[in-house]
Amino acid sequence: MGNLYQYFRAPDDATALVTFAPGPAGIGLEPLDVSGMDPYLMLGAAEALLVGRLFEDVAAQPRFNHLLSDPDADSTWVVTLTDQLRDALAEASTERLAEVAVIWSRAEEFDGSGDPDSLAGFLEQLARIAREAREQRNGLYCWMSL
Structure with a gap:
């Protein structure tokens, strides 16, 4: 099955941390469930492409x-995602997300052969959560279970 990642929005870090044991759905949050889409390497690479910065610069953010x-x-952790990612996703058009997905699909993390359509779909779903998060002044988070 692989590693499970649940991307979600929450009003603050304390609320996000409450998801630790039950997972986001366990406290009534609506997560985006994906397998194998880790927030560090894979989503970090997408963030760098979305904002036009080097991965190292993106990863250096607190x-x-x-x-x-x-x-x-x-085997379970909760991490924050950057407001920069939230805002970039919230502002991105479907066309922009598809463009990023094509470039992202060639990344080393996907052995240069990721599926651009699947990646664009993932980004579009995450963008929907990001729009809600920004509108509600929430942050983005990832709950992961290995």
């Missing part, structure tokens, strides 16, 4: 994959 949960937890 809230880029900032761990909220116990670092010693066995």
Whole structure:
């Protein structure tokens, strides 16, 4: 099955951390469930493309994959995503997301052969959450289970 990632929005870090044991759906949040789409390498690469910056610059931001949960937890963690990513997704058109997905599909993380249509669909779903998050002044988060 692989690693499970649930991307979601929450009003603050404390609320996001409450998802640690039950997962986002367990406290009434509506997550985007995906397998194998990790927030660090894969989504970080997409963020760099969306905002036109180097991955290293994106990864240097304080809230880029900032761990909220116990670092010693066995197989479940909650991390923050950047407001920069939230805003870039919220502002991106469907066409822009499709353009990014084509370039992203060639990335090393996908062995140069990712499916642009699937990646565009993922970005569009995440953009919907990002729009809601920005409208509600929420942050974006990822709950992951290995």
